[in-house]
Amino acid sequence: MLRNLASRKLVTRITRFNSTRWSSVAAPSEAVITSFPENPSSKSEEVVLQKVFAERENDLPASQMKNPYEKEKVKCILCQMDISPSYKNLRLLSQFVSSFTGRPYGRHITGLCKHKHEQVAREIAKARSLGMMPVMLKNVKFLKDPALYDPEKPLRPHRF
Numbered sequence: 001m002l003r004n005l006a007s008r009k010l011v012t013r014i015t016r017f018n019s020t021r022w023s024s025v026a027a028p029s030e031a032v033i034t035s036f037p038e039n040p041s042s043k044s045e046e047v048v049l050q051k052v053f054a055e056r057e058n059d060l061p062a063s064q065m066k067n068p069y070e071k072e073k074v075k076c077i078l079c080q081m082d083i084s085p086s087y088k089n090l091r092l093l094s095q096f097v098s099s100f101t102g103r104p105y106g107r108h109i110t111g112l113c114k115h116k117h118e119q120v121a122r123e124i125a126k127a128r129s130l131g132m133m134p135v136m137l138k139n140v141k142f143l144k145d146p147a148l149y150d151p152e153k154p155l156r157p158h159r160f
Contacts, residue, residue, distance in 0.1 A: 076113040077148055078120075085119050087126040090133055095148050096120050099138035109154045 078085065085092060096104050096112075104124055107117045127133040 074111075076111055076116050078116040079113060085116070085123045087123045087130065087132065089123075090127060090139065091142055091145065093120065093124050093127060093133065094139055094142040095145065097124065097133075097138050098151070099143060102134065102136045102138065105149075105151060106154075108156045109151050110149055111155055 083092070087093070096110055098105060104121055107114065110117065112120065124133065128135050133139065
């Protein structure tokens with residue numbers, strides 16, 4: 001008797017389960033899926049998604065924003081300090097002249113931009129033609145001045 005009662009409960013559970021999942025007429029091989037009751041948490045998910053999308057719109061990058069990975073444009077030391085070379089400023093001009101040969105250093109050694117390098121070269125030539133600056137070597141007064149650059153470590157390699 002207990003066995004029959006237990007088997008009946010089991011059968012009723014299976015039929016209840018099957019009746020909610022499958023139609024009572026169709027066999028499991030010919031399954032017809034019935035609609036399930038709506039999930040109560042689905043509305044809360046929609047609300048959360050709407051909040052996330054609303055916050056995301058404010059978080060989009062600005063179209064005017066600069067590239068954070070772009071390298072900064074390197075400026076020469078005279079452009080940084082806004083210095084224009086003059087033939088009267090012998091101490092500045094002697095910084096760009098070799099102490100051994102008296103020749104002006106190249107741009108790849110001094111790090112000057114093209115415009116300032118040409119200005120420095122013109123002013124050195126002007127000072128030399130006026131007799132204010134020696135031609136073959138660097139003035140002895142300016143040998144102990146602090147270096148603006150290291151001639152032994154140029155920005156790009158050279159042949160000597």
